[in-house]
Amino acid sequence: MQIMNSPTRIKFCGITRTEDARFAAGLGVDAIGLVFTRRSRRFVGITQARTIRRALPLFVSTVALFMDDEPGWIEEVIAEVQPDLLQFHGGEAAGFAASFARPYIKAVPMASVTDVATYASQHPNAAGFLLDSHTGGATGGTGEAFDWTRAPRQLGRPVVLAGGLDAQNVAQAIALVRPYAVDVSSGIETAPGIKSVAKMRAFVDAVRSVAPEPTHPAAR
Numbered sequence: 323m324q325i326m327n328s329p330t331r332i333k334f335c336g337i338t339r340t341e342d343a344r345f346a347a348g349l350g351v352d353a354i355g356l357v358f359t360r361r362s363r364r365f366v367g368i369t370q371a372r373t374i375r376r377a378l379p380l381f382v383s384t385v386a387l388f389m390d391d392e393p394g395w396i397e398e399v400i401a402e403v404q405p406d407l408l409q410f411h412g413g414e415a416a417g418f419a420a421s422f423a424r425p426y427i428k429a430v431p432m433a434s435v436t437d438v439a440t441y442a443s444q445h446p447n448a449a450g451f452l453l454d455s456h457t458g459g460a461t462g463g464t465g466e467a468f469d470w471t472r473a474p475r476q477l478g479r480p481v482v483l484a485g486g487l488d489a490q491n492v493a494q495a496i497a498l499v500r501p502y503a504v505d506v507s508s509g510i511e512t513a514p515g516i517k518s519v520a521k522m523r524a525f526v527d528a529v530r531s532v533a534p535e536p537t538h539p540a541a542r
């Protein structure tokens with residue numbers, strides 16, 4: 323008997339509109355990301371973030387994204403928005419990231435990190451690692467992909483694949499990397515922070531077109 327792994331989870335990042343959050347939830351997306359770093363073109367303030375969060379049904383997670391932000395701001399967002407998970411996208415040290423007593427995922431800048439396992443060992447409390455391109459000093463959410471052959475297949479903790487994914491390339495990326503989840507922002511947009519219904523649907527369809535990898539019971 324073949325045991326199948328779970329299907330690839332999906333996170334839509336950079337949600338700024340309630341209608342996009344609702345549509346994503348209706349597609350069965352597992353998590354949405356709200357960007358709280360003010361340098362981003364997808365920044366959402368607390369009031370809008372709370373409205374979006376309240377519009378989500380049970381079991382759809384909210385991820386709060388920060389990039390080298392002040393601890394006071396992070397604490398305010400946690401208190402006011404109550405995100406399920408934090409995402410640290412900058413050079414945050416392990417002690418800093420863990421100090422907020424919330425599970426967090428750490429972005430790995432694949433443009434500069436050559437050894438993902440060593441990078442991961444420096445964040446022993448991270449719940450998972452999000453591999454992103456981080457090219458040319460840009461803030462993230464740039465729509466640029468990195469060389470997926472550099473992604474580890476086994477890290478001991480969940481790998482979230484990000485960076486330049488869209489409906490056209492995500493199936494190939496999943497087949498190669500077999501990540502726990504995929505994360506997309508630009509690839510489902512018509513403009514920064516404005517998601518497209520057609521692109522969101524096409525992305526989810528493309529992810530679901532990839533059959534989960536069969537696993538031998540002894541390998542579980």
Ligand SMILES: O=C(O)c1ccccc1N[C@@H]1O[C@H](COP(=O)(O)O)[C@@H](O)[C@H]1O
Nearest residue numbers: 362461462463465484485486505507508
């Ligand atoms: O989305 C942003 O504006 C953003 C700002 C600062 C740091 C990270 C950001 N987004 C993250 O970048 C990845 C890749 O985005 P894309 O699909 O290539 O546009 C995305 O998963 C977000 O988590």
